[in-house]
């Protein structure tokens with residue numbers, strides 16, 4: 001049985017579908033603070049998954065799951081992930097993302113579960129010293145969200161030394177798109193991410209998409225990011241688990257497309273995919289946005305055999321289908 005924490009959330013739910021399709025038995029653990037019960041209901045229609053509601057900050061909640069099921073490995077998504085909020089409320093991030101994971105690791109050790117795939121982030125690198133960013137780039141996060149994820153990476157390294165707990169840390173760049181069949185998708189409240197915000201501005205009157213700054217040191221002045229498709233990302237988690245099962249050693253991989261797209265590029269692609277003009281205005285920069293982030297993901301390709309297949313346009317098209325579903329809820 002594979003335990004997927006945060007399986008009711010955006011990336012978690014897509015990964016659950018990938019694992020269902022590959023024939024794994026799954027139990028999802030989620031506190032439903034950001035995840036949705038509707039997502040769990042959808043997943044339960046797709047496959048025979050178990051769901052346990054609980055919070056990693058309460059070690060008893062997670063202990064119960066390990067007592068009830070024979071867990072072979074953990075895929076760990078459950079975390080808060082808003083950079084801005086982490087600056088104003090750092091304790092929330094350290095308590096949940098760092099301390100919550102410590103509870104999870106201790107419970108794994110107690111129950112002899114020695115494999116975990118962890119949802120880390122390119123935010124652990126901080127302000128880039130060079131691009132593309134490879135796994136050797138120094139890690140110097142510039143916000144508590146990134147620090148909380150780096151703390152977990154460090155804990156995992158030390159739990160390997162102390163207890164032989166093997167971990168694969170996957171550092172995602174910007175995740176985009178939704179399930180090709182629109183069964184699950186990106187469902188954040190509030191929504192802060194670029195592509196859903198562009199698409200949301202096409203629903204209802206008077207909504208204008210806001211570009212946060214066009215005076216960055218980039219060719220068109222808007223920030224550059226690496227948008228990796230969520231279904232491609234989900235596949236990487238399965239490859240990571242298979243690698244752990246095969247090699248039984250800890251490692252870290254960047255997950256990105258290795259292609260940088262500016263905010264303006266992404267906006268233009270949205271207009272093209274939708275075949276319509278979208279209202280837009282340029283406003284002030286958002287605090288804490290680096291000008292340019294994109295991945296060197298060669299290691300995931302060569303070592304894990306990961307082949308990201310979807311384009312930015314694919315991600316926009318699937319995200320739009322999902323937004324249409326969401327707008328009717």
Ligand code: UFG
Pocket residue numbers: 081082083121122123145173174175192193194195197198210211212213223224225263286289293
């Ligand atoms: N942006 C806009 N308008 C919007 C929303 C975003 O112009 O309405 C811009 C941002 O300023 C940024 C780019 O679009 O330049 C991407 O912003 P997102 O909020 O979509 O993504 P981030 O790059 O800020 O954050 C993502 C993840 C984080 C992760 C981070 C790593 O959401 O969890 O990448 O850098 F930590």
